[in-house]
Amino acid sequence: MTKTTTWHEEREMGMSSRTKRRLVAAAGVAALSAGLTVVLGAGTAGAASDSVTWNDGSTKFTRTVSNTTPNEGDVITVSTKFERTAIPGEYIYAVKDLHPTCLTYVDGSAKVNGSVRGLESQGADFARVQGSSVEWPVGALINGKPHTFEFSYRVGADCARGVALTSAMHYSGSLGSGEYNNKGPSITVAKNTTTTALAAVPGAQVGKSVTLSATVTGGAEGNPVDFYDGPAKVGSGQLNASGVATFAWSPSTAGVRSVQAKFAGTPFANGSESGVQSVSVAEADVPTTTTATVPPSALTGTAVNLTAKVEPGIASGTVQFKDGDTNIGAPVPVTAGTAQVSHTFASAGTHPITAAFTGVGFVSSASEPQLVSVTDPDLKTTTTVTAPSAAQTGAAATLSASVSPKPTGGTVQFKDGATAIGGPIAVVDGAATLDHAFTSVGSHRITATYSGAAGFEPSTSPPQSVSVTDPVVSPRGTVTLLSVPGEAKSGVVTDLWATVRTSAGVAVDGGTVQFRDGGADLGAPIAVTDGVVRLPHTFSGVGAHAISAVFSGVSSLDGSTAVTRMVNVTAPAPTDADTATALTVPAGAASGSTVRLWASVVSSGPVDGTVQFFDGDTPIGEAVELVDGVATRDHAFTTSGAHRITAVYSGAAGLKGSSSDVRVVEITSTETAPGGTTGTGSLAGLPSFGS
Template structure:
């Protein structure tokens, strides 16, 4: 047999030798495009030596180099045996040298005397379609007077075929922020995902730790920054064989000082059994620390991080391997805390002896010289150990490790006959051995090569059947032919009869079609494929019809779909939609019989819409009947702002005021407390609606205002305002609040808002508001006065209020609202420029008292 086909093992040795009588024979890889590591299309040279080791001289009658399976001999490359030699390539791909001049009298061979050697070198090319992996080779030679051929095959002289170098890209994922002393993950994603190599993470061009191996296209480094500042992080991918190095763009990480230090203690059982869950508990101090705990076994994550609650995090974990496990708990801190890691605790894990079963899967038939898979499935799937495959009780190769419950051996049979195959599982700790039932594999000699020729018409018309005919040689070949169009199956396989298979086929697309015939061989024959033949397919002119689908109504400014359906659905071309005979946008390509245009009408009117189909080759054009779309103007959007007191007392009425924009909006406002209606809806007048309401429960009440728009206006809902309702105090000092007059200011001006609280000894804070929106935080009252600065960025008329929240012993109060006019705005509703009367805000003094 030829040198062995690819395997996934390491290339191993590139030379080997043996001996017979007083001769040493040796084979080695001596040259090539890239030594023992090759790419498809590279060349490799082997040297075969027969060395005389003293004693009687020898006559080598022939020497044969056996290349790896599929490698192509480079004609004229065989050298070293001298000018008196005859070189020929054998049917199995090996290259033979025999003596043709200056040969020995006896046997007519090459003369090899004491201290001399016969050298024979041959060069081969790796096929472009060669599979990737390790390839073996061999050599044989005959000696006059020896009773048998000498040498070895396989000779364990290996080369490895690898993929050509592939360009890569590297992207970096790093947190935008970090704190010193707390590890963060730096992750590099290398594409393609099968790239091999390492990633060196760098901070400002300086290496961070050691390179990290790429696995599944990802490399991650856990890194702890030790200096505060902005760090420029990059990831440099150093490629392994077959790939090109690449570097990510830089990512900035802003590193700050840590917050509160923490401690993490771990509680685990001293012993556990595989398959039985145990609790791993981490206690983090202080108890208010926020973050997650990552439990680890020997530094490897156990499941996902567990959130810390009340200072503890617990994970229920089932160990699946026997041994001493070193468990730690790593606290990953949230904002304001520093991460910490517990001391390691040992858990001694043992396992019960588990019974196993072994099932064997092998092909029912095989041929000599072609590898097949022998697969053993061991149950349960977590069983550890090895499987020894056997043929008639004799070991086949070395034992194969079980992974995920399976073990597979690629094996090539070299003898014809029925082979009885078994799989013997040798169990690791905690499991019991088992043996499969025997399976028979019938091994036959290789099949007969075939050729396939294809006959097709040079042209065809869609909708009209033509014959595709394949002729398979030899004529007695058995099997089926799968006809293909551009590599896609045409119908079902056709049985070969008398060396011929014919398919009647109707093309349905206009194009140049590349037709092939693939012979799928039956027993005793080898499959083959014809060369491709082109069939130019054209189509007859087909009549079409076009139907338009459009909405009966639409709004200006809102997109609607206009859809044309063209029959037949195979028609090719485009549709031009028209409004009153005028084109709407560009033509739309027809796909699957339809063309759709999203269109926004911009005029109020009745629009007459049509769809005109402009046909492609083989089809006629057509136009739809007109459809009328009645286009009207849309309703106006509104906004609703709620003004409610921050505090209130049970039993005392307060005003809830909703301001609706634009001020011309018609409709009503439903005030709600926690989603529950407060009274009946209030009609909007001049842009406002006010409800006097008395709270009867002490609590925080979430108040909203829901505007239901009248004709021409859309609904809107305010954001929620929280009113803190408390019981009235018996002896609180009454207060009053006044707001200094502001008047008119220019857009962009900054003004000082000033509130005066009486009596001047009153303690508390003032919250200034503009149009119901708080200006900054509450301002403390000092000597009866509170001030705040505010910039009026927009034009309009605004209500400014000041709400005094009294400290213990003082009542709340509010200033009467002040109107501030910022020139430059005109209300589109009535053209007066007015934003409505402040009267709609109600009496704020009634909220808190005078």
């Protein structure tokens, strides 16, 4: 855009003037301060707003601070008004308000001509707003008008007090930029007003420590508070985060004392004093001495007297007798300087007895330990033997004996009739036990004889009869059946199942099964529960995997190994086709009768792989190979009730696995199956698959 010569000259003059502003701000501080003294002098005492006005070229600036003497926490508003009447006018582009770093900009407080304006940028010591190139015109011929820019700040605790804090304003416009430092008005933060309150001081006594506590509002953590007894300073404490200072005071003189707390003030807060509190200080407690008298020896179970003597005889209070660190009963009142308790020792040994006196108006005292040698009297004992009523030859049976009262030492000798069973067994906590395997059948009379120990007499139990028979020989054979899918996917969890039965077909409970892949163990052995073991396994490599399962056996059953089954593992792919599995079962059948379970697997193309039938969580036999998409298994249910049957398809190369819905077969205990239809698992409603 081309301007006239007059406008061009005015713009040059304006830019030259603003360039000089930076120099004037630095060189003319003294003259400026002198000029501001008159303006600010009247405003500081009343904590009122203050303004300063200056001209630069043809632009008039008016800068106002809403409160030039704020307190900590106050919010003040700083505004700058731009006015220009000369030609040419000027467009204001941006205004940057600079403030002391102890002031914090109040979010959302920036305004232009009274309307809220978001900040363009912000720092620790400035807040800046920016407009468009034609948004804020001042001066004639461009429809200009005065513009006022406001920023609000909160006064921080770290502001210096009683010190004039300067602020500044920078701006940029179409005629250049201006930086006006130290123009004022200055801000002087007032010291905090404080109050000091002294808490009540109860129970003061000569020679005893009592806490003096003062609360100061307006102070800061770590500020000192002095405590006085009349004109004498007795000590100091520092304010904590709650504004409380304490001091442990030990008065040296009885009577009414004048106690006061004084906060001396800091560079940030004015001082304050609490009211004077009259505190009654009681005389010091009377010193005492306590002596314990005890018998030199005693027997467990027999009461003896323990006595304490407290001097002076006028002392009133109680005595707590102790055996080491353990209280002997409750505190005993002192009568005519004496306290006594009757005590029965429960254990032998050396017992250190002390007596501790506590009273009101008297200093507490404790005796020196007095030793009592306690021994046990010889006690009659009773021995009881416990043995199983029946046992089998060759199997360990536990024989136990208890001795009452519990002795400290001694042994028990178990006997079968007149024959000792093993050697003596030490008595621990009043009991002795022995595991014994009988070698002959018949009735065996078992007794236990306690040897006796220091303070305890020997004793023999009444006999306990044990009927011993030979163990019944049970069949030891087992059969382990492995149920694994013929196909699996690498990286996908595949369940491997094993069922363990006795030769008679009874489910085995106990022992473990170790699954193996070739010659390598798959994980740790798994406990057999109700004849079933499940291993969730993830194949890591593709190809044929030879899976086997080995049952460990238990004490009454031999181990067995399942026939090895091959699992073909293929890698899953995004192109693997979905499958659907349908299950058909009879509605009901009689227990023991054979029924046919029928599963069909469909997909968008031919399917192969295996189907595993399940009764609840128990596999029914081994996995069945699909033939033309169909797998069947003939099965006889041995228990009556509702059986929840499912069929799980293994998947195969290019095919995803799938599971059927649950079908229920009601098994009755009669030979005649209940009526009903069988088609609950028909293929009707299966999803269709594209080519």
